Amino acid sequence: MMTIKRFVFNAFQENTYIIYDESAECIIVDPGCFEDPEKEQLADFITEKKLEPVKLINTHSHVDHILGNNFITEKYGLKPYIHKEGLDFHQSAHEHGMAFGLMVPRMKDPAGYLEEGEEVGFGKSKLKVLYTPGHVDGHICLISNEQKFAVVGDVLFQMSIGRTDLPTGDYDLLMNNIKNKLFLLPDDATVYPGHGPETSIGFEKLNNPFLG
Numbered sequence: 001m002m003t004i005k006r007f008v009f010n011a012f013q014e015n016t017y018i019i020y021d022e023s024a025e026c027i028i029v030d031p032g033c034f035e036d037p038e039k040e041q042l043a044d045f046i047t048e049k050k051l052e053p054v055k056l057i058n059t060h061s062h063v064d065h066i067l068g069n070n071f072i073t074e075k076y077g078l079k080p081y082i083h084k085e086g087l088d089f090h091q092s093a094h095e096h097g098m099a100f101g102l103m104v105p106r107m108k109d110p111a112g113y114l115e116e117g118e119e120v121g122f123g124k125s126k127l128k129v130l131y132t133p134g135h136v137d138g139h140i141c142l143i144s145n146e147q148k149f150a151v152v153g154d155v156l157f158q159m160s161i162g163r164t165d166l167p168t169g170d171y172d173l174l175m176n177n178i179k180n181k182l183f184l185l186p187d188d189a190t191v192y193p194g195h196g197p198e199t200s201i202g203f204e205k206l207n208n209p210f211l212g
Contacts (some may be wrong), residue, residue, distance in 0.1 A: 002125050002147055004192060007042060010034045011100075012064035015194050016042065017151055020051050023123030027055040028078070029142065029151055030194060031068030034102070039071050054122050056080045056111070059153030060139040061089035062166075063096045063104060065194060070105050079111035081120070083131060086138020114140055127151075130181050134174025135162030141182065148189040150201075156182060156191055158199040161210045178211065 007016040009032035016033060020026035026046070033039045046053060056078040058066055069080050082090055089096070090107050097104030114120070116131035120142060127142040135154045142151040154162040156178055164171040182191075187202025204211060 002144065004149070004151075005045060006192070006198075007033070007038075007045075009038045009042075010064055010067055013195055014064045014067075015192070015196075016068070017192060018042070018045065018051070019122075019125075019127075019151075020049070021123040021125045023125075024049070024051050025054045025123035026051040027057055027120065027122050027127075028053055028072055028076075029057045030059055030065040030153065031056070031072050032064055032066075033068035033071060039068065039075075042068070043075060053078055055120060057114070057120060057142065058082045058086070058090070059141065059151065059194065060136050061086040061093065061107075062136060062154070063093050063100070063102070065153065066090065066093055066107060067097075067102070067104060069107055073108050079108050081112050081114050082110050083115070083138040083140050084113040085133065086136070089136065089138065116140075130177075132174075132177040132181060133168070134170050134172075134177050135164060136166060137168040143185070145185075148186055149192060150182060150185060150189060151192045152182065152194070154194040156199075156204060156208075157193045157196050158191075158204070159208055160196075161208070175211075 005018045014032035017029040053076040119126045130141040
């Protein structure tokens with residue numbers, strides 16, 4: 001049985017997730033921890049729960065979602081898994097950070113690449129990878145059909161959708177991926193977005209003004 005812990009980090013109020021099960025193995029998804037107190041908060045939780053981080057996953061490589069990547073690499077020896085189409089953003093995070101006045105270090109090379117249909121395994125658990133570009137190239141979601149939840153990065157939010165006015169954004173592609181991939185999940189599946197509170201597939205089908 002997987003447990004999901006959410007942290008809200010950095011000036012962009014980004015959601016970082018630790019997902020773990022009874023084995024005490026965990027994965028870290030989109031570490032946005034940038035300031036030292038944020039890094040300490042994440043590490044203290046892992047220590048308190050006696051967890052063993054085994055994978056670092058980025059849903060996508062926008063700078064607010066990867067600010068803590070190098071900290072995780074240095075602290076736990078984990079390099080990120082990303083989709084190969086997001087490599088350009090991963091490699092240019094330093095320059096993108098400077099545009100926001102953030103001194104972001106150069107990112108370490110990925111540990112590997114995730115493709116649609118693959119499974120991310122840890123402990124006794126597995127999450128399925130969906131490829132969901134539209135907000136940005138290289139965007140993935142992590143799905144649990146058994147526990148009925150989805151970690152969706154910046155694809156879908158409570159009452160909103162990911163912005164598509166940034167490089168490689170594509171509104172029609174984003175809408176297609178929401179409706180023809182995420183909306184195939186059960187209505188009671190919980191959605192864990194990259195910003196803001198959790199929601200559900202059924203709620204967004206009925207109430208999201210972009211998806212009416």
